[in-house]
Amino acid sequence: MPDVKKAIEGTNAVYSVREDVSSLEISFPKMSKETRADLLKATKKQAEQARQHVRRVRQDAMNHAKKLKDAVSEDDVEVQKERIQKATDSAIAEIDKLLAAKEKDLNTV
Structure with a gap:
């Protein structure tokens, strides 16, 4: 325990x-202004860490796609890069959406 x-x-x-x-x-x-501010600060920090993680994964995937240039056509590599970017944008948008919802929740008295 x-x-x-x-x-x-x-x-x-x-x-x-x-x-x-x-x-x-x-x-x-109890949810005082200070407690809300502390929770909001922690939430924003976690959201930024999540965004950074998504960006690191994106960079790793882009590097992997670049290494495939010898094995596949350049068009295929570009298609993969576009898919990676769309997935990244989607993940970051979801993080931002969740952060906005949590901010709204914490700011509701």
Whole structure:
């Protein structure tokens, strides 16, 4: 149980974790302006990390597509690059959509 408690405490500083004999009690603070601001800041940070990860995956895929130039036609490589870019744009748009929804949720009193 101590490992679970430690892991939960490590995920977010706004949780308060209390350990009983056979269970854990997790309490959340009341949603003050400061708590909302902290959660919004953490959410934006996670969204940016997700965008960076998508961009790294895109770069790896683009590099892989470039290496295929010897094996396939240049047109096929360009088609793959376009597909990679569309997938990247779609993933980033989804991240932005989720972030906007969470911002709206956190800003609703």
